[in-house]
Amino acid sequence: MNTPNPSASIESPGSTTDAYVQIRGLHTVLGDKVLFDGVDLDIPRGKITAIMGPSGTGKTTLLRHITGQLAADAGEIRVDDKDVPRLSRKQLFDLREGIGYLFQNSALLTDFSVFENVAFPLRQHLRLPEEIVRNIVLTRLQAVGLRGAAELMPAELSGGMARRVALARAMIRDPGLMIYDEPFVGLDPIALNQVLKLIRTLNDTLGITSILVAHEFAAVRRAADHVYLIAGGKVAAHGHPDELAERDSPWTRQFFGGEADGPVPFEYPARDYAVDLGFPAGAP
Amino acid sequence: MSGSRRHSMIGDALAQVGAAGLFLFAILAAMPKSVRHFRETLRQIWFVGAMSLVIIMTCGLFVGMVLSLQLYYTLAKFGGTAALGTVVALSLFRELGPVVTALLFAGRAGTSMTAEIGLMRATDQLSAMEMMAVDPLAYVVAPRFIAGIVAMPLLACVFNALGILGAHAVGVSWLGLDNGTFWGNMSSNVEVWSDLVNGVWKSAAFGAVIALIATFQGYTTPPTSEGVAYATTRTVVSSSIVVLALDFVMTAFLM
Amino acid sequence: MTQPRRSFQVGTGLFILLGFAALAYLATQTTSVANYTEGDSYTLKAKFSNIGQLKQRAPVKLAGVRIGSVKSIALDPQSLEALVTIGIDTRFKDIPDDSGAAIFTSGLLGDQYVGVQPGGSPVAFKDGDEFILTQSSMQLEDLIGKFLVSGDTPKKPANAATPTTDDVEPAAKNP
Numbered sequence: 001m002n003t004p005n006p007s008a009s010i011e012s013p014g015s016t017t018d019a020y021v022q023i024r025g026l027h028t029v030l031g032d033k034v035l036f037d038g039v040d041l042d043i044p045r046g047k048i049t050a051i052m053g054p055s056g057t058g059k060t061t062l063l064r065h066i067t068g069q070l071a072a073d074a075g076e077i078r079v080d081d082k083d084v085p086r087l088s089r090k091q092l093f094d095l096r097e098g099i100g101y102l103f104q105n106s107a108l109l110t111d112f113s114v115f116e117n118v119a120f121p122l123r124q125h126l127r128l129p130e131e132i133v134r135n136i137v138l139t140r141l142q143a144v145g146l147r148g149a150a151e152l153m154p155a156e157l158s159g160g161m162a163r164r165v166a167l168a169r170a171m172i173r174d175p176g177l178m179i180y181d182e183p184f185v186g187l188d189p190i191a192l193n194q195v196l197k198l199i200r201t202l203n204d205t206l207g208i209t210s211i212l213v214a215h216e217f218a219a220v221r222r223a224a225d226h227v228y229l230i231a232g233g234k235v236a237a238h239g240h241p242d243e244l245a246e247r248d249s250p251w252t253r254q255f256f257g258g259e260a261d262g263p264v265p266f267e268y269p270a271r272d273y274a275v276d277l278g279f280p281a282g283a284p
Numbered sequence: 285m286s287g288s289r290r291h292s293m294i295g296d297a298l299a300q301v302g303a304a305g306l307f308l309f310a311i312l313a314a315m316p317k318s319v320r321h322f323r324e325t326l327r328q329i330w331f332v333g334a335m336s337l338v339i340i341m342t343c344g345l346f347v348g349m350v351l352s353l354q355l356y357y358t359l360a361k362f363g364g365t366a367a368l369g370t371v372v373a374l375s376l377f378r379e380l381g382p383v384v385t386a387l388l389f390a391g392r393a394g395t396s397m398t399a400e401i402g403l404m405r406a407t408d409q410l411s412a413m414e415m416m417a418v419d420p421l422a423y424v425v426a427p428r429f430i431a432g433i434v435a436m437p438l439l440a441c442v443f444n445a446l447g448i449l450g451a452h453a454v455g456v457s458w459l460g461l462d463n464g465t466f467w468g469n470m471s472s473n474v475e476v477w478s479d480l481v482n483g484v485w486k487s488a489a490f491g492a493v494i495a496l497i498a499t500f501q502g503y504t505t506p507p508t509s510e511g512v513a514y515a516t517t518r519t520v521v522s523s524s525i526v527v528l529a530l531d532f533v534m535t536a537f538l539m
Numbered sequence: 540m541t542q543p544r545r546s547f548q549v550g551t552g553l554f555i556l557l558g559f560a561a562l563a564y565l566a567t568q569t570t571s572v573a574n575y576t577e578g579d580s581y582t583l584k585a586k587f588s589n590i591g592q593l594k595q596r597a598p599v600k601l602a603g604v605r606i607g608s609v610k611s612i613a614l615d616p617q618s619l620e621a622l623v624t625i626g627i628d629t630r631f632k633d634i635p636d637d638s639g640a641a642i643f644t645s646g647l648l649g650d651q652y653v654g655v656q657p658g659g660s661p662v663a664f665k666d667g668d669e670f671i672l673t674q675s676s677m678q679l680e681d682l683i684g685k686f687l688v689s690g691d692t693p694k695k696p697a698n699a700a701t702p703t704t705d706d707v708e709p710a711a712k713n714p
Contacts, residue, residue, distance in 0.1 A: 069414060093417040107412035110403070121416045124423075169416075323548075330547045334554035366645065373569050438558025445561040448569060467568070468605075472598055473650060474570040484562070 019078075020045045020177055020209040021066055026075035028061065035061055036072070037233035043177075048203050048210040050224035050241070052217070054255065057230050059213045060104070063179055066211070067099060068092045080176060097125060100170035100178045100208075104185060106162040108154040108169075114141070115150040118169045125173070140168040144198060160191025167198060171208075178202065178210045184219055192216075196223055217256050221245070229255060231263065307500045310421055311429050317419060318426035325427035332393035332428070332495075333435030337442065339392055340385060344443035347384060348450025351375065356459050365461060369470035372451040377474065377483045381444040383531055386490035389436055390523040394498035397428050398519040401502025402512035410503075425503060429495045436491025437484045444483070482538050489534060490527050497523045580607055580626035581666040585640040585653070590621040591676025593642055593651045599625050601655040606631045609653060625653060627664075635660040639672030651676060 021043035028036040035058035043049045051059050064070040065077055068084045077084040082095055108117050118137045122128060128136075141147040144164040154162060163183060170178065180199060184192045200223050203210050214220050220227060221241045229237040229244065229251060236251040237244055245256050254262030270276065318325070351372050359365045401424060404410050410420045455461045474480065498519045505515035590612065599607040607627035615622040627634070637658030644651050658672075 067415060069411065093419070096415055096417040099415065101412070101415040103408045103412055103415075105408055107408035109409055109412075110407075120418075124416065124418045326551045327547055330551040330554065333558075334550055337554065337557075369569075377565070434555075435558075438555060438561070441558050441561035441565060445564050448565065468598075469645075469650070470569050472596070472652075476566050476570045480562075480565055480570055 018045055019043060020080060021211070022076070022078040023062075023066075024076040026062075026065065026077070027073045028058065028065070028075075029073055030058075030061065034233050036075075039075070039230065039233070039235055041228055041235060043209060043211055044226060045209050046203075046207050047225040048199065048212055048223055049226045049228065050212045050214060050220045051228045051230060052214065052220065052255065053230035053236075055215075057233075059230065060181055062230070063101075063181055063211070063213060067096060067101065067179070097121075097173065098176045100173070100175035102163070102166055102170045102178070102180045102183055104182045106154075106159075106166040108157075108162055108166060110154055112154075113150070114146065114152050114154070114157070114165050117154065117165060118172055120169065121172050136172065137168075140172055141165075144168045145194075158191075160187050160194065163187065163191070163195055164198070167195070171202060171206075174206070176209060178208050180210065180212045180214070182213055182215070184214055184216050192219060199223055217241075217245070231255070236263075303504065304496065304500045307503070308496055311426050311496070311499070314419055314421035314426050317422035318430070321423050321427055324423060325430050328427045328431035329435055332389075332397065332431045333438060336389060336392045336435070336439060339388055340439045340443050341446050343384065343388055344381075344446030345450040347380060347443075348372065348376065348447030348452075349454045351380070351447070352451035352454040353459075356455060356461075366465050366469050367473075368455050368461060369451070369466040370473040372455070373448060373470045373474045374479060376444050376447045376451075377479045378535075379483075379531075381440045381447065382483050382487040382490060383527065385440040385443045385487060386436065386494060386527045387524055389432075389439060389491065390494045390498075390520055390527065393432070393435070394494045394519045394523055395516045397432075397495065397498035398502040398505070398516045399512055401425070401428075401499055402505040402507075402515050405503065405505055406507040406509070406512060408507075420503075425499045428499050429492070432491040432495025432498075433488055434491070436494070437487045440483065440487035444480075485538070486531065486534055489530060493526050493530060494523045497526065579629045581629060581632070581664075582610060583625045583627060583664055583666075583668055583670065585623050585625060585670040585673050586615060586618060586620040587623060587640075587642060587673050587675045588620055589675040589678065590623060591642060591644075591651055591678060593623070593653070593676060597650065597652050599627065599653040599655065601631070601634070601657065606655070623653070633663045636662045636664045636668060637671065638664070639674065640670040641674035642676040644677065 019042040021041070023039060023041040026036045026039040026041075028034075039062075041051075041062075051062065053059055061070060065072050066079060066084070068087060071085060079095060080098065082091070084092070084095070087095060108114075109120065112120065115137055116123075118140055119133050122133050122136065138147055138150070141150055144167055146161060146164055146168070149157065149161065149165070154165070157165065167183075178199075183195050183199065187195060196219055199210065199212065202208055212220065212224055224241055227238060227241045227244050228235055231251050237247060237249055239247070244252055250263045253259065260266050274280075352368065355371050356365060356368055359368055359371065401410075404420075404424065410424065413420045413423060452466060456463050456466050501515040501519045501522075502512075505511045593609065593612065595609055595612060597609045598605050599609065607625055610624040610626045612624075613622045614620075625640075634655065635658040637660040639656045639658065641654050641656065642651055643654045656672075
């Protein structure tokens with residue numbers, strides 16, 4: 001009776017207890033563009049979930065919904081069993097203290113050294129003795145291999161190093177949820193592998209739930225446990241990356257195969273070509 | 285066509301003013317939280333105040349010198365050169381000190397506030413703070429706003445002091461006015477509260493307005509390099525206009 | 540990290556100090572506060588039929604040297620004259636009690652001050668005493684009027700001019 005049924009929890013990754021983030025019926029219109037038209041999504045606890053999709057499908061917007069930076073037009077968003085759209089600003093800030101967020105462009109504070117950047121969340125929220133702050137920051141910098149760069153300024157770092165510093169800062173307070181917004185963009189293969197390895201190690205050793213937004217399927221395939229493919233305002237496909245790569249749907253074929261034309265059109269919607277060129281419509 | 289365009293321009297301007305007003309309320313609401321960021325406020329006073337000292341002192345000296353020179357020749361026509369010190373001090377304390385300092389402050393400190401915050405917006409630093417559960421209004425904007433209010437009157441006082449010294453150098457050392465007449469006449473005609481301190485209030489108000497415009501422009505700039513460039517220009521243009529308009533209103537009510 | 544943080548704090552402190560120093564300098568050097576630094580003083584009263592543009596805190600001078608300032612100006616309801624209260628620095632306590640007070644203008648456009656002309660009495664003024672001899676402010680209009688009238692006098696009988704010079708009469712006594 002009391003023994004949990006292991007197969008049940010594996011069979012239903014979408015159940016409330018197992019999902020760290022749960023999204024139901026998400027609708028968002030930005031300007032006159034429909035970004036999300038009924039998106040349902042579950043981010044399982046303790047796993048790395050990748051969210052993929054063509055540029056402009058609103059993956060970053062989705063992350064902003066999850067962290068409560070942007071209100072959706074309709075739909076339910078629950079993070080760690082908290083109803084995000086209904087949280088007060090104070091509660092939202094409390095929630096965010098448990099979320100680490102790695103920005104696309106690292107977003108290090110230009111006025112502060114690497115050390116102070118990583119120490120920033122600690123200094124802002126906790127009153128710790130300088131000794132302890134120093135130890136925590138140095139262990140985190142050591143984890144990303146940049147303890148030696150502690151006194152450098154952000155302007156002196158390469159893109160890959162900045163990304164790793166931002167990673168150290170994002171995880172300084174042991175978040176329950178890590179969000180990586182395109183962590184591989186603009187990195188050379190070496191730096192990409194370093195970041196990829198860090199994400200995987202962090203997840204395995206600390207049991208953090210991770211959301212990974214990325215374009216690079218090869219990298220995602222090595223890191224993620226679960227992939228959501230979002231296109232046309234809906235979840236086009238989801239599942240284990242290997243399984244998804246095998247699946248034969250027009251979306252997955254185009255996206256993972258990198259075909260120029262398909263469900264994601266090559267051409268921007270336009271008037272009839274002939275009309276635009278000045279010929280009468282329907283002329284031969 | 286042009287009518288509707290003008291209509292939308294007026295609408296845009298009104299919307300901007302309204303948004304800036306709401307932004308002011310947001311800053312004031314974030315004020316209590318920014319008490320924790322006292323150090324950051326000090327740092328901003330250093331950046332906007334102490335870093336503007338050189339330009340303020342140089343300009344103050346020259347304004348005082350040229351004012352002295354111009355007024356000397358004008359007063360000489362009426363045989364009233366004895367009033368030189370008085371006239372220089374009154375025009376500096378009541379008008380030129382606060383206004384010229386404000387215009388210089390907008391150009392020197394206002395633009396750097398806008399560019400700095402705009403760049404923080406463009407490089408996601410503000411969002412990063414939001415995500416680290418740090419309110420950018422309390423950590424970034426409010427300290428700069430307070431720094432503007434604190435630094436401006438101090439800078440205006442330095443400007444005035446240098447202006448008086450410049451006027452003294454030209455009037456007494458160069459044009460040969462009597463030293464005692466210069467100071468004596470000045471001190472018996474200039475009132476502390478109605479002349480000097482009113483100017484200080486004025487400059488504090490200008491500091492608040494410039495800091496509000498500069499932080500607002502930076503905070504709401506489109507996150508592109510072009511957007512930041514435009515926002516910096518708009519900071520100088522709008523704060524110059526608002527300072528001069530506010531100067532008229534305050535002068536009419538205060539004095 | 541503590542090093543740069545300390546240095547800007549010190550710098551900010553210095554800047555604020557400099558600003559307040561400038562304010563204090565201006566307040567004490569260029570404004571009427573400069574005239575408050577008199578220390579102890581005793582008060583004298585003087586009645587004038589017309590004080591002209593005399594203002595509170597205007598200087599009081601004897602032989603051109605500043606010895607005090609105007610404390611207050613009021614209208615005496617009985618005599619309908621201006622009652623001017625003057626504060627004299629206690630350093631100048633031997634001013635004869637028959638001295639006169641007059642309102643002068645420094646220069647053509649300058650401001651007005653109270654000039655004290657010492658008398659010859661062996662008794663000095665005490666706190667609260669009143670000047671007996673006073674001379675009102677010289678009004679520019681009166682001056683012009685007097686000039687015009689005196690320019691006319693050779694053609695007219697002398698007593699025709701007397702009513703108009705009534706107000707200026709005491710001025711003739713006190714050069």
